[in-house]
Amino acid sequence: MSMFPDFRISGSALTAEKTRLDTIAGNIANMNTTRTVEGGPYQRRTVAFAEDLADSWNRRRIEQPFVPSKQQTRANPGQGVRLDRIIADERDPMMVYDPEHPDAQEDGYVMYPNIELAKEMTDLITAHRSYEANTTVVQTAKSLYMKALEIGR
Numbered sequence: 586m587s588m589f590p591d592f593r594i595s596g597s598a599l600t601a602e603k604t605r606l607d608t609i610a611g612n613i614a615n616m617n618t619t620r621t622v623e624g625g626p627y628q629r630r631t632v633a634f635a636e637d638l639a640d641s642w643n644r645r646r647i648e649q650p651f652v653p654s655k656q657q658t659r660a661n662p663g664q665g666v667r668l669d670r671i672i673a674d675e676r677d678p679m680m681v682y683d684p685e686h687p688d689a690q691e692d693g694y695v696m697y698p699n700i701e702l703a704k705e706m707t708d709l710i711t712a713h714r715s716y717e718a719n720t721t722v723v724q725t726a727k728s729l730y731m732k733a734l735e736i737g738r
Contacts, residue, residue, distance in 0.1 A: 589726075590664070591722060591723070592723060592726060594665040595665075595720075595726070597637055597665030597666050598666050599716060599720065599723075601634050601667065601668050602712050602716040603716070605632045605708075605715075606713070608630050608632050611630065612630060612698075612700050613700075616700045618698060619695055620688055625678065626678045627698040627700075628674050629698055630672065630673055630674065632670075633668075633672055634668060635667055636665075637666055637667040678699055679698070679699050680696060680697075681694065682694055
């Protein structure tokens with residue numbers, strides 16, 4: 586059994602939520618990007634998380650001094666969260682009439698990313714709250730471990 590699962594689980598969540606925050610920030614920054622290297626407007630991106638299971642976590646470890654037994658693994662398979670993938674939104678772009686725009690089509694319409702600022706801000710707030718909650722878990726676990734060490738004196 587691992588000594589500090591709280592830190593590992595919350596740490597993986599902090600890393601995942603930071604990636605989510607970065608992705609949301611990229612979406613907001615590219616709201617008006619009409620031309621990309623791939624061609625066409627920027628495509629909104631979202632992140633997909635997956636549970637990080639005990640068996641996969643143990644395979645990634647270099648040293649395994651606290652390998653859980655099979656019975657403990659079945660009882661508590663969750664070891665945190667991991668970033669599964671970043672998904673590009675395949676919805677059609679928004680068409681805005683602006684014949685003066687350099688990227689306007691022959692009919693005067695410009696293809697803009699299908700990004701809604703209200704949705705991005707809502708996602709930003711939920712990601713921020715998740716980040717705060719996991720930070721609180723880390724701080725509380727640290728405080729509990731410190732109290733346990735004081736008791737042992």
